[in-house]
Amino acid sequence: MSTTIELVEHAPATGHALPDAVGRALAASRVVDSSPDPYVPGSWRLRAGSKVGAVTVDGPGLDAPVTVRITPKVPxxxxxxxxxxxxxxxxxxxxxxxxxxxxxxxxxxxxxxxxxxxxxxxxxxxxQGYRETEESALVVRGRIRETDQIRRRFGAPLPVEVTYSEFTTxxxxxxxxxxxxxxxxxxxxxxxxxxxxxxxxxxxxxxxxxxxxxxxxxxxxxxxxxxxxxxxxxxxxxxxDDASPEHAPGELRIDGFLFNMNKLFEDFVTVALRESLRGTDLGCRLQDSHHLDEAAAVRMQPDFVLYEPDGRPSAVADAKYKAEKRAGYPDADLYQMLAYCTALGLPEGHLVYAKGNEPHAAHRVRNAGVVIHQHALDLDQAPAALLADVASVSRHMRTGLSV
Known part of the structure; x- marks a missing residue:
């Protein structure tokens, strides 16, 4: 009988009795944070990060498969x-x-x-459709691959190396x-x-x-x-998707599927922002590549850059699948956005979070003349309301916000 472990995205670590091989396989695959419990022999501490879904560990030496299911916090x-x-x-x-x-x-x-x-x-x-096929055949069909015929057959007439298109399912x-x-x-x-x-x-x-x-x-x-x-x-x-684990080092196999909530949130924010620009003469680029330094040695890639009709950047945004804690959002996010604004020559930057204590906060950077805005979306609300909040962020990016 298989064992099923239930975890919740970004919840605290919990202890589970697991074979050491399974614990090591989970750690190697990076599906979850997995480490042996120093106080309980045979127990492993498991903590889910931003990946949600289900995976099964199976292979030689296991009495039964072990399934790990990670539930997202959003519905x-x-x-x-x-x-x-x-x-x-x-x-x-x-x-x-x-x-x-x-x-x-x-x-x-x-x-x-x-x-x-x-x-x-x-x-x-x-x-149905046409599919090009290469094979060795006893009759000529389609086109003879002369180079392969000479290299593989050394002048023998049969079999013939041919390429042909076949109408197939x-x-x-x-x-x-x-x-x-x-x-x-x-x-x-x-x-x-x-x-x-x-x-x-x-x-x-x-x-x-x-x-x-x-x-x-x-x-x-x-x-x-x-x-x-x-x-x-x-x-x-x-x-x-390539992010779905299908194997792990050693004899054990990991099979399943995973969604990266960081990537899903980033895709949602950037695509929804792009769609909010319909009917305007503004342009945008997703995952836009730039350089921080004049020598072009330090690469940076903001999630979303808004452009004026003449091609000048006018706003920048980055999506962060994070919820605001009591102490606030991580300072590192502000430093990253300041670097984006400085390199792009922009007076404002926008950080979009998955949840926050307030829908908006702003910080004016000393001696820089840059304002960094922090927007919080509530993913638990209805889709129409969520899209309305994204549209509000888009308007702020286009018109600016007073601090």
């Missing part, structure tokens, strides 16, 4: 709202596209959401969906009814080759032909 429906901004920056995938309100846990909600989107994608049948879009189905079926805790429907989708995709563990996902490009697949493909990325 599941709100997490999927944030995820929509990460997956679809054009605004087509949002909270209303996935019904997850009935699920309180992340894994059932994710499995349910992926299954529903795959079902919608495949309802009209499997997408074994294309990138279907391979990604098949691989996402396989990943979810391996995870414990997927509801029985969802697992049954996932098995049905696997049968529908039986002629499609799943991506081998450790290999890169095939590249797909949005087009008119794959429109009905696009929501499913973007959500499947949440399951198959």
């Amino acid at each position: 599941i429906a709100r997490l999927f709202f944030l995820l929509g901004y990460s997956l679809d920056p054009r605004g087509g995938w949002r909270d209303g596209q996935v019904d997850v309100a009935e699920h309180r846990d992340l894994l059932p909600a994710l499995a349910h959401a992926v299954e529903r989107q795959i079902d919608r994608a495949l309802r009209q049948g499997l997408l 074994d294309i990138a879009e279907n391979r990604i969906l098949r691989t996402a189905v396989e990943r979810l079926l391996r995870l414990p805790g997927v509801p029985r009814d969802v697992r049954r429907r996932l098995l049905h989708h696997r049968l529908r995709l039986a002629d499609v080759t799943p991506v081998v563990r450790g290999h890169r996902l095939p590249v797909w490009h949005p087009s008119r032909l794959n429109t009905r697949y696009q929501h499913a493909l973007r959500l499947a990325r949440a399951v198959l």
Whole structure:
């Protein structure tokens, strides 16, 4: 019988009886902070950071798998709202596209959401397309690869090294969906009814080759032909993202999925700020690359830089998935923003936090003429109110705030 450990994002460390190999595997994978308890033999202190999701540790020497589930502090429906901004920056995938309100846990909600989107994608049948194939054949098909023929066959006429295009269902879009189905079926805790429907989708995709563990996902490009697949493909990325751990050093294997709340919050803030500029003549760049020094040796990358129509930077913002503590926000954030403002020649900078004691605070830097604003968003509120708060930050960036 498997062991399940329940953790909460950024909660204090708790002790758990674990085999040493499991504790070391978790520490090596950086899924959670994991260290042996110095006072209790056989116990490990586990603390979740900003990664949420579920992983399973299994392998030789374990009596049963160990599953670690990390619950986010925000409601599941709100997490999927944030995820929509990460997956679809054009605004087509949002909270209303996935019904997850009935699920309180992340894994059932994710499995349910992926299954529903795959079902919608495949309802009209499997997408087909041309795929270029290279193989050795006994008959000429397509184009002969002359260089490979000479290098591999040394003048022998058969077999022939050929390249040809084949109209098939074994294309990138279907391979990604098949691989996402396989990943979810391996995870414990997927509801029985969802697992049954996932098995049905696997049968529908039986002629499609799943991506081998450790290999890169095939590249797909949005087009008119794959429109009905696009929501499913973007959500499947949440399951198959490179941040999801699939192995750990040694013989034990770690399999699962994780969302980095730092990245989700950053994506939400920057994309929502960009969308708030619609109808204006201003531009913006996300993860904009600049240098702090004149020799261009110290690189810096603000999350969001606002530009005037003539190309001059007019405002800068950085998203911080942090909640204000009693002593305030970390001073290091202020130093970082001051460096951004100095290098960009801006009189104001904006830090956007996930939660705070007040919706806004400002600090005028001595002898610098720079004002640094700290904005706090409340992720527990309804999406419309949350977007209204982001729009307020956007207006402050465009018009300035008095201190």
